[in-house]
Amino acid sequence: MSSLQIRHVRKVWQGARGLTVEAIRDVSLQVSSGEFVAILGPSGCGKSTLLELCAGLEPASGGEILIGAERVTGPNPKAVMVFQEHSLFPWLDVEKNVAFGLQMRGTGLNERWRRGREVLERVKLVKFAKHYPHQLSGGMKQRVAIARALVGNPEFILMDEPFAALDFQTRVLMQQFLLEVWAGFKSTILFVTHHIDEAILLADRVVVMSSAPGRVLEEVQIDLPRPRSMTDPDFNGYRVRLTSHMEREVMRAAEVE
Amino acid sequence: MARAAAAALIPWLILVALWELASARGWMTTVLFPPPSSFIRFAIESDFRVGFGQEGMTIPVAILASAFRVVAGLFLGFIAAVATGILVSMSRAASAAVLPIVRGLAPIAPIAWIPVGIIVFGVGNPTAVFVVFTGVYFLLTLSTVAAVQSVDPRLVKTARTFGASRAQVWAWVIFPAVLPQVFTMLRINFFAAWMAVLAAEMVGLKNGVGMIVILGREMFNPNLIMLGICIIGVTGYAVDALLLFVQRQILWWKSVE
Numbered sequence: 001m002s003s004l005q006i007r008h009v010r011k012v013w014q015g016a017r018g019l020t021v022e023a024i025r026d027v028s029l030q031v032s033s034g035e036f037v038a039i040l041g042p043s044g045c046g047k048s049t050l051l052e053l054c055a056g057l058e059p060a061s062g063g064e065i066l067i068g069a070e071r072v073t074g075p076n077p078k079a080v081m082v083f084q085e086h087s088l089f090p091w092l093d094v095e096k097n098v099a100f101g102l103q104m105r106g107t108g109l110n111e112r113w114r115r116g117r118e119v120l121e122r123v124k125l126v127k128f129a130k131h132y133p134h135q136l137s138g139g140m141k142q143r144v145a146i147a148r149a150l151v152g153n154p155e156f157i158l159m160d161e162p163f164a165a166l167d168f169q170t171r172v173l174m175q176q177f178l179l180e181v182w183a184g185f186k187s188t189i190l191f192v193t194h195h196i197d198e199a200i201l202l203a204d205r206v207v208v209m210s211s212a213p214g215r216v217l218e219e220v221q222i223d224l225p226r227p228r229s230m231t232d233p234d235f236n237g238y239r240v241r242l243t244s245h246m247e248r249e250v251m252r253a254a255e256v257e
Numbered sequence: 258m259a260r261a262a263a264a265a266l267i268p269w270l271i272l273v274a275l276w277e278l279a280s281a282r283g284w285m286t287t288v289l290f291p292p293p294s295s296f297i298r299f300a301i302e303s304d305f306r307v308g309f310g311q312e313g314m315t316i317p318v319a320i321l322a323s324a325f326r327v328v329a330g331l332f333l334g335f336i337a338a339v340a341t342g343i344l345v346s347m348s349r350a351a352s353a354a355v356l357p358i359v360r361g362l363a364p365i366a367p368i369a370w371i372p373v374g375i376i377v378f379g380v381g382n383p384t385a386v387f388v389v390f391t392g393v394y395f396l397l398t399l400s401t402v403a404a405v406q407s408v409d410p411r412l413v414k415t416a417r418t419f420g421a422s423r424a425q426v427w428a429w430v431i432f433p434a435v436l437p438q439v440f441t442m443l444r445i446n447f448f449a450a451w452m453a454v455l456a457a458e459m460v461g462l463k464n465g466v467g468m469i470v471i472l473g474r475e476m477f478n479p480n481l482i483m484l485g486i487c488i489i490g491v492t493g494y495a496v497d498a499l500l501l502f503v504q505r506q507i508l509w510w511k512s513v514e
Binding site for chain 2: 052055056075077078081082084086087089090091100101103104105132134148154202
């Protein structure tokens, strides 16, 4: 198991007519094996961009990202991304969605089927193996998306606001589910959210990012025993601390606009 | 399904009943507008054969000939357009070279291609297939290019994070994602293609259901004219129902939710 190191990373988007947008400025972050890290920041702070850089979907404009000793230069089976809703392939059933990565990497049909079943059993979705995404609820779709990430045994799961489109009740259940998965599969999770409570509830450590261009403002270790409760007074302590940061950044972002 | 079909049939039954009533009461000139009871009896009495000598044909063969032409033309046009649209979208240079020409050719009515088809392919099936093909090919190529641009970028990113190469993204994500949208355009353009086939049969091919109407005119046989018109309507409806079936049962998914 290796760690993820983000070193002085910068990302500038080249827009039309020579316009450039600096999405991230000099971000450094270290995530050790087995850790659950939440990245918290206002909308448009470059936190999703940061994940895409880690996943190798986009090249960094400066700095470097290392997984273990290896520099990230492209998509990597060790670090896969889970997006918001609607990232399942609507023309594939659950089983084929889950096995998609294996298929792309040339795994044989039998092996794909076996590993797909194994993961679906662990996330309790075997009954829905032959269902298509449009036949599933929002929460189930995200469970499939997580199963699809787990099937290749990645060391890192990079989650980009995976529960943002879900209703409150489903979101609570999914957070529970994710913690179980994390405990069971021992993957390292980097979780982007703009939800303060979600970050405190899930993560070992919360990284607060500034509004654009994104920089790391603060790292907060969450020393609460699991299972955590949002009604815990200590929980509230973290909430107050992170909320004041977020408020300031949201106001700053609004002024820039 | 059966109930919907029955519901669609009722207005037709009423129309036919009114037509028969108007003919029986003498409100309409049956010589010029024979009612169904008259032209259907005519078809049965003439043993489902129309025309004489070289122009003679049986009605089922005429229907199959016309339906074959339009389905073959649509099928080839669809495949070629999806292939062209995708290949052209893969390269900016190819788009710049090919799309202006396609855009210029797309507005030409399929009927206008009939003389060209007859000159190039002579009088026969290839001309009819060619006319249908040109009637849909250019339009569908443009709609494939538009569909490629509207593919949800999250699906592409998802595929890439799971290790799909550029070629695999085109084959496994963009290709299935654009099929339903392009097929919907195919169905919309089917009627123009169907009319073009009939026109080609009337002016050049001298067989198929279009020819039934022309034979009726040449022999001044209103029964044959009305029979031809009804067969054209029913056959066109049947092919459209086939396309609708393909759309609903085979290419049912949406790539953008």
